[in-house]
Amino acid sequence: MAELNTGGGDGKGKKVRSKKQNAGVDLTAMVDLAFLLITFFMLTTSMNKPQSMNLAMPDKDKTDVDNETLVADNRSMTILIGADNKIKWYMGRTDAPLEGPQDQTYGKEGIRIELLKKVKAIPQITGDPEKGLIVIIKPSKNSNYRNLVDILDEMAITNVKAYAIVDMTPEDLAILGEN
Known part of the structure; x- marks a missing residue:
C-alpha cells in the first residue's frame, strides 16, 4: 500500500519512499480454464474413422468339388495385370474364352470403356438386372x-458390384507373356 507524506517534516529534505511490492497474479483460475478447454476439445473432437472395403464371400452351395466358385462364362470378365503397366482382359474361361484376350490401357480411354460396355450388356444378355458383370482381377x-489400385478404382467408377482378386495361374501367365 502506498503512503502519502503530507507532513511538514523537519526540513532536512528527505523524501520518504514507500516500499514497492512485487505485483503477484494468481494463475489458478487460468490453469483451471486451460484444463477445462483441453478436456472439452478432447471430448468433442472426432477422430479419423478407419476406411475399409466391403468383403463379399462366395456361397458354399455355389462351389464345385475343388471348392472353387462356379461363375457363368458369359458374365465373367478376367483382367490380367502384368509388369510395365500391361493389362489384358478376356470374357469366360481361360481355356475357352468367349471374347479376347485383348490388350488394353488404364484410364477412361482404355479398360473403362470395355467395363462400361459389359456392365450394360450383361443384364440384357441374362435377362435379369440382378445378374451383372463379375470381374476377376x-x-x-x-x-x-x-496398377491394382487403378483397377479397383475402375471397379468403383464403372459401378461393378462383384469383383475378386485371385492368384494367377500358369495359363494366365502364358496369355500375359510372363514366366
Whole structure:
C-alpha cells in the first residue's frame, strides 16, 4: 500500500519512499480454464474413422468339388495385370474364352470403356438386372501396387458390384507373356 507524506517534516529534505511490492497474479483460475478447454476439445473432437472395403464371400452351395466358385462364362470378365503397366482382359474361361484376350490401357480411354460396355450388356444378355458383370482381377507377381489400385478404382467408377482378386495361374501367365 502506498503512503502519502503530507507532513511538514523537519526540513532536512528527505523524501520518504514507500516500499514497492512485487505485483503477484494468481494463475489458478487460468490453469483451471486451460484444463477445462483441453478436456472439452478432447471430448468433442472426432477422430479419423478407419476406411475399409466391403468383403463379399462366395456361397458354399455355389462351389464345385475343388471348392472353387462356379461363375457363368458369359458374365465373367478376367483382367490380367502384368509388369510395365500391361493389362489384358478376356470374357469366360481361360481355356475357352468367349471374347479376347485383348490388350488394353488404364484410364477412361482404355479398360473403362470395355467395363462400361459389359456392365450394360450383361443384364440384357441374362435377362435379369440382378445378374451383372463379375470381374476377376489377377495381378502377376511382376505387377505393381498402383496398377491394382487403378483397377479397383475402375471397379468403383464403372459401378461393378462383384469383383475378386485371385492368384494367377500358369495359363494366365502364358496369355500375359510372363514366366
